[in-house]
Amino acid sequence: MRRNAVANRERILAAAEAVFGEYGAAGSTEDVARRAEVGIATVFRHFPTKAALVEAALVRHFDLLNERARTLAAGADPGQAFQDLLRTMVEDGSTKLTLISQLPDGQFPPSVHQAADRLRATVEELLDRAARSGAIRRDVGADEVYLLVRGIAQACATMPTTPHTVSRALDVVLAGLSA
Template identity: 60%
Template sequence: MRQDARENRERILAAAEEVFGTRGGAAGSTEEVARRAGVGHATVFRHFPTKEELIEATLLRHFDRLTDQALAIAATPDPATGWRTLLRTMIETGGTKLTLGTLLPAKPSPAAIDASNRLKAAVSEVLRQAQNSGAVRPSVTVDEVYLLLRGLAQASATMPPHPETLSRVIDIVLSGLSQPTI
């Protein structure tokens, strides 16, 4: 793929995340994606022949970006800070992920399942490192963390909170997962 085509694709996906991730399928359109990306409508359809393919590619990009962040965090020497950063990012973007996911068929594609599994494995590694450093309770499982994430994503998607409120809620969640000090 040519450099300009890769750049167009990235702009399209970023615009689609903004359009579909915040407004959902009913309010978002490929025309608006094209406008925000600064490309023609035909360019969007050249990259993504259907709206569903565009939304799925946007969701896969979302998973891949979080996975890359988690893997980078896992390679840093400060697992506690990395854990807090990753969890904050996942909570802050959880509503977008949930909204994108609801716009796709009930049965996820193999690519979406694979991307989701890669992310969960990377999050598990960051959690393990945070637990080993004493920053997170040893009894916390990744499934429990994901349940918290889904709950906050659902709440954020249905009634977006004020950013300050969401930040305080994230602090509460992080505090609850932290290893108690004696």
């Protein structure tokens, strides 16, 4: 793919995440094209359907979060890395949930499953390191962490909350997860 085509694709995906995260089903491919500063034909050249665009935006979302998690996991303090990742997952959670709601039948296509599985493996690795370091309780697994993240993200998506309140709620959750 040509360099400008790659750049256009990335701008389209970033715009799709922003538009669909903000407007949900009311967001359109035209809105995405405007935000990405490309023509609608360019959007459809990369993504022939809105569903294909949403799928690719979700894969990108999971992949970027996985990159962030891997960067954090490489740090010296596993406990702080876990806390930072949990905060990032909650901050990005409502956009992810909105994108997921745009999938036909709410079913993950294989590419989204694979991206989500890669992220989960990194989260499990980071959680294990944090538990072995004594920062996080050993009896906490990825299932519990994902449920907590999803719960807070859904609450934020359905009832606008101040960043301060979200931060305090995460402080409470992190205190409960601490060893």
